[in-house]
Amino acid sequence: xxxxxxxxxxxxxxxxxxxxxxxxxxxxxxxxxxxNLAHGALVVVGMYATWFLFTHAGIDPFLTLPLDAVxxxxxxxxxxxxxxxxxxxxxxxFTLLLTFGINLVLINLFLLWFKADFxxxxxxxxxxxxNVGAVTIPYIRLAALVIAMLLAGAVGFFMNRTRTxxxxxAVGADKDAAQLVGIDLRHVYALTFAVGAACAGVAxxxxxxxxxxxxxxxxxxxxxxFVVVILGGLGRVSATVVGGLLFxxxxxxxxxxxxxxxxxxxxxxxxxxxxxxxxxRPQGLLGRLA
Amino acid sequence: xLELAGVTKRFGGVAALSNVSFxxxxxxxxxxxxxxxxxxxxxxxxxxxxxRLDGGSITFDGRRLDGLPxxxxxxxxxxxxFQVVKPFASMTVRxxxxxxxxxxxGQAHLAPKAAFSWADEVLELVGLARKARLTVGSLTxxxxxxxxxxxxxxxxxxxxxxxxxMAGLNPVEVDEALxxxxxxHAGGITIVLIEHVMRVVVGVCDRxxxxxxxxxxAEGTPDEVLQDRRVIEAYLGEKYAARRHG
Numbered sequence: 001x002x003x004x005x006x007x008x009x010x011x012x013x014x015x016x017x018x019x020x021x022x023x024x025x026x027x028x029x030x031x032x033x034x035x036n037l038a039h040g041a042l043v044v045v046g047m048y049a050t051w052f053l054f055t056h057a058g059i060d061p062f063l064t065l066p067l068d069a070v071x072x073x074x075x076x077x078x079x080x081x082x083x084x085x086x087x088x089x090x091x092x093x094f095t096l097l098l099t100f101g102i103n104l105v106l107i108n109l110f111l112l113w114f115k116a117d118f119x120x121x122x123x124x125x126x127x128x129x130x131n132v133g134a135v136t137i138p139y140i141r142l143a144a145l146v147i148a149m150l151l152a153g154a155v156g157f158f159m160n161r162t163r164t165x166x167x168x169x170a171v172g173a174d175k176d177a178a179q180l181v182g183i184d185l186r187h188v189y190a191l192t193f194a195v196g197a198a199c200a201g202v203a204x205x206x207x208x209x210x211x212x213x214x215x216x217x218x219x220x221x222x223x224x225x226f227v228v229v230i231l232g233g234l235g236r237v238s239a240t241v242v243g244g245l246l247f248x249x250x251x252x253x254x255x256x257x258x259x260x261x262x263x264x265x266x267x268x269x270x271x272x273x274x275x276x277x278x279x280x281r282p283q284g285l286l287g288r289l290a
Numbered sequence: 291x292l293e294l295a296g297v298t299k300r301f302g303g304v305a306a307l308s309n310v311s312f313x314x315x316x317x318x319x320x321x322x323x324x325x326x327x328x329x330x331x332x333x334x335x336x337x338x339x340x341x342r343l344d345g346g347s348i349t350f351d352g353r354r355l356d357g358l359p360x361x362x363x364x365x366x367x368x369x370x371x372f373q374v375v376k377p378f379a380s381m382t383v384r385x386x387x388x389x390x391x392x393x394x395x396g397q398a399h400l401a402p403k404a405a406f407s408w409a410d411e412v413l414e415l416v417g418l419a420r421k422a423r424l425t426v427g428s429l430t431x432x433x434x435x436x437x438x439x440x441x442x443x444x445x446x447x448x449x450x451x452x453x454x455x456m457a458g459l460n461p462v463e464v465d466e467a468l469x470x471x472x473x474x475h476a477g478g479i480t481i482v483l484i485e486h487v488m489r490v491v492v493g494v495c496d497r498x499x500x501x502x503x504x505x506x507x508a509e510g511t512p513d514e515v516l517q518d519r520r521v522i523e524a525y526l527g528e529k530y531a532a533r534r535h536g
Contacts, residue, residue, distance in 0.1 A: 163392050163402060170389045173378035180338055181445050182364035182393035235380065 002134035015248020016145030024199030025225035030235040031172035037099040040218025041106035046204020047213045068201035076197025080190040110215035118212040144206040156237040233287020291316040298345030306332045307504045319481045321495035328501040330484045338370045339363040367395040369447030371438040373454045377426040384422040387444045394445020416440045432463045452483040
């Protein structure tokens with residue numbers, strides 16, 4: 001029993017990481033209609049940023065998160081304004097190709113600057129955890145879950161309470177009508193992508209504390225963000241939270257409870273969830289049919 | 291207030307508008323009529339910055355509009371509705387109007403709270419106050435048209451461009467919509483409206499401009515224009531006009 005409880009807790013904590021990774025991906029997809037294949041690479045930018053600040057400036061990895069967000073916000077704004085805006089009105093295939101290309105460029109820049117070495121962020125509290133009976137809750141993963149939920153709350157607040165949030169929602173709903181009430185489309189596109197990238201940066205900072213950092217470490221996360229958004233439903237923060245937590249649970253429980261499924265099966269599990277959701281409930285658990 | 295001089299717009303080889311000139315005076319309600327395909331909506335798109343002109347100029351209070359992107363035209367005080375309604379479907383009625391208030395003319399720094407209270411006033415004016423909390427999906431067509439007007443009004447325009455807000459409404463609904471237009475106008479807003487419903491044109495317009503095949507065909511009071519032989523020809527054909535005018 002306690003093993004099962006342990007797995008559920010680990011699943012939710014993994015889910016928290018997925019929530020953090022998927023929030024920005026979902027925002028960009030929902031508003032800009034871009035399936036951002038470079039999202040995982042942006043997460044890796046956050047990882048390296050935290051690693052760099054931790055290793056060279058001795059800053060606690062959790063304190064680097066706001067810096068990650070700022071750096072990625074700037075990168076995101078420039079990428080959208082300078083590159084993606086040029087093809088934003090073109091069919092989905094063009095933005096897909098472009099973000100695929102950006103992904104390749106980023107990965108090769110990482111290789112150039114950081115080499116292919118695996119790097120890690122190991123703090124004094126890295127191995128510690130909270131023991132409740134037979135169940136152990138690792139501090140770092142608990143903190144990652146809490147921060148992911150705070151991030152989700154912050155994005156939700158931003159989208160539903162602020163001027164810029166309303167502008168982003170309006171652009172997502174109808175671009176033509178949005179510009180004719182005075183919204184500057186190109187600026188809002190860039191802001192949306194910047195916010196999405198900032199979320200990826202925070203997710204990367206969190207991930208740097210729990211896994212090895214390498215140029216291609218972000219690859220699985222693009223896929224997983226995609227599955228989370230499909231599972232939860234597009235366009236709402238709450239849907240991403242539900243999708244992310246549930247997906248984390250599914251992955252951990254499937255790997256631990258189903259005989260024959262081990263860690264190597266994580267992509268297979270992700271795709272199985274993807275296919276099942278698309279067959280049974282294509283709009284996602286909390287999504288609305290368009 | 292608004293001055294169009296030699297406005298020309300081509301799509302490929304087709305001249306959707308050729309050399310259209312007219313002015314809109316502060317405080318009037320100007321009707322824009324013409325058979326389907328005459329270029330009425332194209333003209334509104336040119337004014338609101340959706341299309342770039344191929345010739346001519348548009349000035350608003352002495353400022354050139356042509357070449358400005360749509361959001362800047364909106365911020366100068368020109369509101370606009372769409373013939374086929376374009377609500378922000380994921381939002382409530384109140385939020386739709388509030389977005390107009392957040393980003394419209396001279397409102398660039400209106401805080402969300404102030405925007406929502408202004409949205410409430412606008413919804414009251416167009417008769418949607420009781421439905422403010424509903425999502426757009428549950429609104430009837432006449433209500434969606436009201437919402438279009440509300441969102442445009444929320445931007446605090448000085449000039450409002452209405453693209454067939456009465457189309458598809460039944461006679462009772464048309465009367466209600468007419469009341470709404472009069473109320474908006476009484477609030478000091480200059481209006482240019484595209485309309486096919488002649489009862490509306492005669493009912494509210496001070497002056498009418500007739501477009502036909504992209505050209506300025508006639509101009510005058512509603513009565514003058516509807517008696518005009520060229521206008522009748524354009525709508526009903528030369529034979530009918532000949533019979534009527536003998």
